[in-house]
Each structure stands twice: as C-alpha cells, then as structure tokens.
Amino acid sequence: MTARSASRAPSRTNKAPPAPESDEPAGQRGKLTDQAYEQIEEAIVTLRLAPGSSVSELQLSEMTGIGRTPIREAIQRLAREHLIMVLPQRGLLIAPMDVARQLRLLETRREVERLICRSAARRASDAQREHFRRLATEFETSSRNGDDITFVRADREFNELCLVAARNEFAEGAMRLMHGLSRRFWYLHYKEAADLPMMSRLHAAVASAIAQGDMEAAGQALDALLDNIEAFTRATVLGDYR
Secondary structure, eight states, X not given: OOOOOSSOOOOTTSOOOOOOSSSSOHHHHHHHHHHHXXXXXXHHHTTSSOTTOEEOHHHHHHHHTOOHHHHHHHHHHHHHTTSEEEETTTEEEEOOOOHHHHHHHHHHHHHHHHHHHHHHHHHOXXXXXXXXXXXXXXHHHHHHHTOHXXXXXXXXXXXXXXXXXXXXXXXXXXXXXXHHHHHHHHHHHHHHHOOHHHHHHHHHHHHHHHHTTOHHHHHHXXXXXXXXXXXXXXXXXXXXXX
C-alpha cells in the first residue's frame, strides 16, 4: 500500500479524492497491522483467547488498543494461518484444537522446515548469523529460567529470522501456515507432556548451527527438535495415531 500524496491539492474542476478509511497514513497502518497481528497471535498461542471461543472485531480492538482497520487486516492474516475462523453472519471463532490434524501438520512441517533451516545456514548474512547467536543465548536463558512467555516470543522471532535468512518465498508461504498452530498446541500441553528446558535447548542447537553456517548440523538439530515435538504430541492422546 502507498499513502496518498499530501502535497497534491485537487483542482477546482475536479472532485477531491475520497478520504482514506483511517486517519493514519498507509505506512503507519501497516505497522499497526503488524502490531495487532503480533498481539492477537500471542493471545491465541498463550490461550488468553481460548480455543473454540467467539470474539468480535470490537473486542480485539479494545484488547489491543488498535483501530478497526488494522485489526481487520490482522484477522485476515490469522485466518490464513488457521488460528481464527471467520464465520459469515456469526462472527469470529478462535480455531479449536485437533491432535490428529496437528500430527498431519508435523508431517509437512518437517520437510519444509528442514529446507528452510538448511537454506538459512547457507544464505544468512553476517548480521543474521549474529542474530541467531543472540537467539541461541535467549533459548538457553529460558531453559534455565523456565520462562514460557520468553520462550514463545523467542520462538516466533527465531521462526521469522529463519524465513528471512532462507530467502525462499515458496517455503516461507507454506511455513507461515504452521508456526502459530504449532506454538499454541505446545503451549496448551507442555506442562503435561513436554519439557520446556529440553525444548529450549533443542531450539538453541538449531539456532547455533545456523549461526555457524553448518547445513548438516542444522538439519540434524531440526530433526531432533521435531522428533521431540512429535513424541510430545502423541503423548497428549491415549493410544497411538496412524
């Protein structure tokens, strides 16, 4: 989106252009949309917005302190990522949980994320490698402190950095559909079946391998991470899923 030029005054013979939907310039609206997305996504992932609950645009606007237009754009993004369901004539529904669906997601995620991590290890800039080192340290810190919110935020930052560093828009599009669902499922069940310190250390290993530019180590560390996640996912249900 581009903002209308404020310096171009309408001529006397022409009608003035229509007023924008919001008083905020388009660039500012984009930033607000990102802020709205991040706040709502975190609320969904950390279960402040419960699975299966109904919510309205107005409630989300009041929760975030952000206007309706950025909220609406954030909702569209969250709907594409299957975290919010937009129901015609019924409003918005926070997507329910489904373990079988989560396991199907993991099948896809393993292949796509391996490509992304290996590509990031090969293509990351020096500045991005330093960022991966900082994130590895943050994961180690959350491992020692048992701080789940710090971990969730570092995980989102790590995922975004991987997508940028990999420089593959097709893999990025596929991966964005899976990250939020995975974080939310983990957050719901980690106290029952998962080990936060172990999960943090596994993430740190992937981040460190990418920082070092070691493609093979990045792929192996990711496999170890996803093996842990799959075992944890299966542990949340009675019996085995085929």
